[in-house]
Amino acid sequence: MQNHSSKKTSMPHRDAAVRRIPVFVGLLLILIPLAESVNGSVLWGMNYHSPKLMSQVGDMVAWVKLIAVCVGVYLIFKQKGALKLLFKNKWVSNILNIFIAVVAFIQVNLGFFDVAMDMVLTDNTDYFHKEFEIGKNTIYVHTLDQGALGKAYHNFYLKCPLPLHRFELKPIEQTDWVLDLQLKATDVGFGVFNGRGEFKHDIGLNGINCT
Secondary structure (H helix, E strand, O other), X not given: OHHHHHHHHHHHHHHHHHHHHHHHHHHHHHHHHHHHHHHOOOOOOOOEOOHHHHHXXXXXXXXXXXXXXXHHHHXXXXXXXXXXXXXXXXXXXXXXXXXXXXXXXXXHHHHHHHHHHHHHHHHHHHHHEEEEEEOOEEEEEEEEOOHHHOOOEEEEEEEEEEOOOEEEEEEEEEEEOOOOOEEEEOOOEEEEEOOOOOEEEEEEOOOOOOO
16 A cells, blocks of 8 residues: 555656656757857857858857747646746746746847848858968958948958867058958058959058967
8 A cells, every 4th residue: 555655646746757858958949049149259259161161050040049949838837837847936936937038039039130131141251251361361351241231341350270170360550441352461450442442451460460
């Protein structure tokens, strides 16, 4: 009789533990994408191979984060009071409910915006990301072009190699947009020319190196 009654009392605890799993997974699916987004760089600054590759990885990560957050919201809010399974305190669970709802709402909206922008800009990765070999240096040029929404710029970086095929970008200078950008080595750095060979900017590398 004692064994039979102990089995009955253990079943609710086992059921509660099983019900906690989807809630815990849902929290992870919302909070991990949030942590990656707050960091501000793709996969916490992995910086593997090239900025162009990381931009393409970032496009895929945006899709994964959007799907993960949507699944996380479903797992948490599909059953009423699900967070009470993890936090018995009523105030804690209510505050966490509001926090998760707000965070999820912001992430879903930003996620849809990122995905939409990526779909528009995916075919132009070569335009936004260029690399030039200037002597022994690799110069990375990131073009910021908002189209009709604002002015276009070029951000110049010195691309420095790191172990495991990673890289570090050291800022050099920002200039106005140049059509069909080309770079040519100079005594102190490099010159910026347009596609017709017309000189536009002179940029020095004094004090900027990979050491």
